[in-house]
Amino acid sequence: MWFNKEKIRSLRSNEVLRLFLKHKRGVAGLILLSFMLFIALTADFIAPKRFDEVDPSSRLLPPSTEHIFGTDQLGRDIFSRIVYGARIALWVGFLVVMVEAGIGVPLGLIAGYYGGSVDKLISAITDMLWAFPPIILALAIVTILGPGLTNVVIAVSIVSWAPYTRVVRAKTLSIMSREFITAARAVGESSLSIMFRYVLPNTLAPIIVLATLTIPSAILYTTALSFLGFGAQPPTPDWGAMLNEGKDYIFKAPWCSIFPGLFITLTALSFNLLGDALRDVLDPKLRLE
Amino acid sequence: MELLVVEDLRKYFEFKKGLFAKKQYVRAVDGVSFSVERGTTLGVVGESGSGKTTLGLTILRLIEPTSGRILFNGSDVTRLSKEELKHFRKSTGIVFQDPYSSLNPRMRVKEILERPLKIHSSEDEKSRVEKIIKTLEEVGLSAEHLMRYPHELSGGQQQRVAIARAIILKPLLIVLDEPTSSLDVSVQAQILNLLLDLQSRHELTYVFITHDLLTAKHVSDFIMVMYLGKVVEYSTVKEIFSNPMHPYTASLLSSIPIPDPKLRGRKRVSVVGEPPSPLNPPKGCRYHPRCPYATDICELKEPELLEHNKKHFVACHRAGELSFREFLANMDSFLSE
Amino acid sequence: MRMPEVLLVVRDLRICYETSRGCVKAVDGVSLEIYAGETFCLVGETGCGKSTLALAIPRLLPPNAKILSGNILFKGVDLLRVSGSKLQELRGKEIAMIFQNPMTSLNPVHKIGFQVAEVPVTHFKMSWREALATAVRQLGRVGIADPDLRSRDYPHTFSGGMKQRSMIAMMTTCKPSLLIADEPTTALDVTIQAQILKLLHELKNEYGLTLLLITHNFGIVAEVCDRVGVMYAGKIVEIADVTEVFEAPLHPYTKGLIDCVIARRKSKSRLNQIPGTPPSLLNPPSGCRFHPRCAYVTHKCVREEPQLIEVRKNHLVACHNYERVGGVSWSSS
Numbered sequence: 001m002w003f004n005k006e007k008i009r010s011l012r013s014n015e016v017l018r019l020f021l022k023h024k025r026g027v028a029g030l031i032l033l034s035f036m037l038f039i040a041l042t043a044d045f046i047a048p049k050r051f052d053e054v055d056p057s058s059r060l061l062p063p064s065t066e067h068i069f070g071t072d073q074l075g076r077d078i079f080s081r082i083v084y085g086a087r088i089a090l091w092v093g094f095l096v097v098m099v100e101a102g103i104g105v106p107l108g109l110i111a112g113y114y115g116g117s118v119d120k121l122i123s124a125i126t127d128m129l130w131a132f133p134p135i136i137l138a139l140a141i142v143t144i145l146g147p148g149l150t151n152v153v154i155a156v157s158i159v160s161w162a163p164y165t166r167v168v169r170a171k172t173l174s175i176m177s178r179e180f181i182t183a184a185r186a187v188g189e190s191s192l193s194i195m196f197r198y199v200l201p202n203t204l205a206p207i208i209v210l211a212t213l214t215i216p217s218a219i220l221y222t223t224a225l226s227f228l229g230f231g232a233q234p235p236t237p238d239w240g241a242m243l244n245e246g247k248d249y250i251f252k253a254p255w256c257s258i259f260p261g262l263f264i265t266l267t268a269l270s271f272n273l274l275g276d277a278l279r280d281v282l283d284p285k286l287r288l289e
Numbered sequence: 290m291e292l293l294v295v296e297d298l299r300k301y302f303e304f305k306k307g308l309f310a311k312k313q314y315v316r317a318v319d320g321v322s323f324s325v326e327r328g329t330t331l332g333v334v335g336e337s338g339s340g341k342t343t344l345g346l347t348i349l350r351l352i353e354p355t356s357g358r359i360l361f362n363g364s365d366v367t368r369l370s371k372e373e374l375k376h377f378r379k380s381t382g383i384v385f386q387d388p389y390s391s392l393n394p395r396m397r398v399k400e401i402l403e404r405p406l407k408i409h410s411s412e413d414e415k416s417r418v419e420k421i422i423k424t425l426e427e428v429g430l431s432a433e434h435l436m437r438y439p440h441e442l443s444g445g446q447q448q449r450v451a452i453a454r455a456i457i458l459k460p461l462l463i464v465l466d467e468p469t470s471s472l473d474v475s476v477q478a479q480i481l482n483l484l485l486d487l488q489s490r491h492e493l494t495y496v497f498i499t500h501d502l503l504t505a506k507h508v509s510d511f512i513m514v515m516y517l518g519k520v521v522e523y524s525t526v527k528e529i530f531s532n533p534m535h536p537y538t539a540s541l542l543s544s545i546p547i548p549d550p551k552l553r554g555r556k557r558v559s560v561v562g563e564p565p566s567p568l569n570p571p572k573g574c575r576y577h578p579r580c581p582y583a584t585d586i587c588e589l590k591e592p593e594l595l596e597h598n599k600k601h602f603v604a605c606h607r608a609g610e611l612s613f614r615e616f617l618a619n620m621d622s623f624l625s626e
Numbered sequence: 627m628r629m630p631e632v633l634l635v636v637r638d639l640r641i642c643y644e645t646s647r648g649c650v651k652a653v654d655g656v657s658l659e660i661y662a663g664e665t666f667c668l669v670g671e672t673g674c675g676k677s678t679l680a681l682a683i684p685r686l687l688p689p690n691a692k693i694l695s696g697n698i699l700f701k702g703v704d705l706l707r708v709s710g711s712k713l714q715e716l717r718g719k720e721i722a723m724i725f726q727n728p729m730t731s732l733n734p735v736h737k738i739g740f741q742v743a744e745v746p747v748t749h750f751k752m753s754w755r756e757a758l759a760t761a762v763r764q765l766g767r768v769g770i771a772d773p774d775l776r777s778r779d780y781p782h783t784f785s786g787g788m789k790q791r792s793m794i795a796m797m798t799t800c801k802p803s804l805l806i807a808d809e810p811t812t813a814l815d816v817t818i819q820a821q822i823l824k825l826l827h828e829l830k831n832e833y834g835l836t837l838l839l840i841t842h843n844f845g846i847v848a849e850v851c852d853r854v855g856v857m858y859a860g861k862i863v864e865i866a867d868v869t870e871v872f873e874a875p876l877h878p879y880t881k882g883l884i885d886c887v888i889a890r891r892k893s894k895s896r897l898n899q900i901p902g903t904p905p906s907l908l909n910p911p912s913g914c915r916f917h918p919r920c921a922y923v924t925h926k927c928v929r930e931e932p933q934l935i936e937v938r939k940n941h942l943v944a945c946h947n948y949e950r951v952g953g954v955s956w957s958s959s
Contacts, residue, residue: 018646019646178390179385179387179390179391180390180391180392180393180394182346182351182383182385182391183383183385183391183392183451183454184393184404185351186349186351186378186381186382186383187378187382187404187405187408187454188375188378188379188405188408188409189404189408197393197396197404198393198395201393201395201396202393202394202395336815336816336817336818337786337815443903444672445903473671473672473842473904474671474842474844474883474886474887475671475882475883475886475899475900476903477886478886478897478898478899478900479899481897482896482897482899485894485896500815500816501816502816503845506893507893507894507897508893508894509893526893540817541816541817543820544816544817544819544820545816545845546819546820546823546843546845546846546848546849547845547848547849548844548845548847548848548872548884548887549848549872550848550849550868550869550872551869552848553848553849553850557820560817560820560821562771563785563787563788563818564785564815564818
């Protein structure tokens with residue numbers, strides 16, 4: 001049908017951009033995310049104080065002109081801590097997704113490409129892992145490894161690579177039935193080459209959408225672990241750790257908890273909105289293809 | 290010189306209905322033997338379920354044969370080492386029916402054509418690009434198409450790229466699976482002309498798979514008619530069209546919609562019912578349930594492919610007894626040269 | 627001679643598809659008439675607009691299609707301006723349509739018998755029992771063996787040919803006046819194709835149907851059609867009786883297509899081909915849309931768009947130079 005053919009052809013880079021810009025929520029997400037990125041990158045310039053600057057005389061002060069977000073129980077400027085915390089939040093979120101994808105994507109490719117018992121094995125492991133409640137599993141791992149931000153990243157990544165495997169495997173299976181794969185074999189391509197040159201580039205769209213949508217979970221899991229005391233150790237201005245510290249003063253100085261909580265929410269929200277828009281823009285192409 | 294010899298080739302696909310159910314097989318290719326001389330075209334004709342596509346993929350070792358032998362250029366290629374397989378790939382090519390589906394949507398034309406060169410030769414970039422442009426020009430495209438993506442090309446152009454990919458390493462044999470069926474009529478003519486040009490220029494050997502008898506007639510030297518995994522008739526193009534001996538071939542011929550209104554309403558060989566399931570082919574001659582000429586023996590014993598006239602092979606118990614002249618008489622004027 | 631009754635009139639129809647790149651003029655000023663009881667074939671290659679035109683009649687166009695102007699008069703009623711309920715009434719009962727891909731036209735979750743019976747239940751307020759009996763009869767009529775048994779099966783158990791037959795059963799139960807078939811046999815094997823075409827022909831005579839057949843296959847055109855309309859780039863370039871089209875085409879495009887057909891050619895000889903590719907419908911060529919590919923092109927062709935006029939009896943063509951093209955093809959000798 002005419003309009004089907006048009007749609008398959010028109011959804012490429014500049015079209016993706018155009019369609020994306022029409023998506024109000026997506027643009028909002030992008031703006032929000034840009035803001036977070038901005039404060040993370042310019043932390044050194046916009047933070048009035050160092051994040052670990054302790055000032056016992058200014059403990060638990062409410063927001064004022066000097067301390068826009070107030071101070072915490074050690075007199076540290078919350079705004080400065082938030083701003084440096086953005087770096088951690090974004091970096092950690094990014095790292096977790098990289099590790100998850102790094103594990104999940106190749107497994108999905110291999111499962112989809114080889115099929116048979118290889119696929120059965122990989123799918124079984126993936127399903128088993130996915131059946132566990134991730135927080136509990138992450139907690140278990142972090143207990144074994146000990147506290148610290150790196151260990152939190154490892155723990156969270158190990159429990160959540162399954163969606164990547166699933167998505168990549170499904171897309172790989174559908175790509176494998178396309179003739180350009182057979183044509184690649186006919187030309188003498190090796191299996192490895194086919195997986196990375198032919199299959200992988202065609203699975204990027206769902207991977208990108210998935211990554212954008214799982215970063216918020218990654219951020220939330222890591223902040224949760226930090227909140228439970230396993231993550232960043234003081235004085236690291238991790239937002240989750242700040243929530244943990246602020247909980248003791250929730251009635252006396254609620255701003256110690258409100259601001260980290262707000263920023264965690266906004267960051268997670270921005271990725272969600274962005275991911276939604278990306279999926280809406282890229283998905284019709286996926287469906288028609 | 291016989292470039293390709295196929296002996297009793299079989300490909301069975303396993304079909305499991307349940308964990309504990311008995312294994313069932315789809316006998317896609319069930320004992321096919323033929324040979325193709327260098328520089329000629331073998332037209333493989335059949336409808337869906339005939340096994341013609343499976344056959345094409347199996348002879349190129351893109352599907353592993355269940356049993357049988359394939360001899361290519363004198364050597365046995367049925368079981369090959371990795372190195373030997375790579376060499377085999379260099380001497381063979383394939384073109385598919387759907388041009389868009391056969392090109393990687395994420396690769397530009399230059400990359401698509403560069404891959405075979407990178408895999409099989411060790412030239413530098415400059416000489417590779419030269420070769421690519423030369424091949425593009427041979428198929429009717431040009432350097433301006435180098436940086437395009439498949440979706441930026443028309444169907445005919447996409448098929449030309451697929452053909453360029455198949456010939457760039459100067460192969461000996463090319464399998465073409467319905468290469469023009471998805472294209473518009475005017476483009477079909479262009480592509481067929483191109484394929485014939487390339488064949489005469491490079492002494493290419495084609496295995497041309499199609500369901501369209503008129504196309505098969507135009508490009509082939511020999512025609513092999515397949516039904517449910519078996520060869521039912523094989524002969525020169527001239528013989529098949531002027532003297533078909535198998536009822537299925539005759540029904541195919543009389544079913545072709547002839548683009549001449551004067552031949553409307555002509556008598557046709559009747560075909561009864563639907564093509565059977567390849568899972569449970571009929572006993573005896575596989576065609577017998579649909580054959581208006583079937584007799585008792587047809588239900589019991591499978592006919593062998595025997596040579597009835599010079600270079601004319603038929604698998605039918607009643608070959609030679611039947612005449613299909615009445616159905617083909619007035620088609621002669623249309624088909625004759 | 628009795629004037630044939632006109633069943634369908636399309637007048638200056640213009641339809642475009644809204645895409646991100648602009649409005650694609652799929653049908654750009656098409657006019658034609660279809661007579662009661664005939665088989666009219668609409669021929670053309672991909673993108674010429676024939677499917678769009680066919681879908682416009684029962685108003686089954688996709689949401690991004692915009693009907694810009696024109697009329698479609700069915701038995702005097704303008705289908706483009708009629709109310710939704712009246713349209714529902716006409717669809718299925720008077721105007722029916724079968725599509726290329728029977729796989730996607732049948733609902734996979736309902737039994738075949740149910741789907742065929744739905745039609746008389748909706749249009750004639752028949753009871754389900756009666757409707758199912760009618761459905762079984764109709765399935766038998768279209769050549770499905772054991773219709774009673776098969777009517778209780780689901781579509782996935784049917785082969786392509788049987789699915790198409792079921793579609794035909796569904797669409798002819800109410801004995802419509804006009805049956806539109808969009809490439810009904812393209813997806814089928816050639817032996818099944820012949821059977822389906824034979825069936826359509828029989829039903830046409832039995833029910834006095836008028837058949838509008840969309841195809842790109844000239845073999846089918848020759849086998850079943852009475853009159854032919856050739857479309858190119860959203861316009862009709864020629865309308866004539868089928869023998870005229872094959873033996874004496876007047877439009878260079880028609881002639882080119884007929885010449886492309888593989889017939890009476892020495893094996894492995896060069897086939898005729900039409901140079902170039904079909905034009906973009908976003909920015910079609912000026913004047914005659916075929917001029918960039920035409921062997922008979924003159925200056926007038928670039929400047930002025932030719933109108934579709936009756937130049938011989940019952941033979942209309944849109945070409946400034948039709949007399950030079952006039953009438954010699956391989957078929958006439």
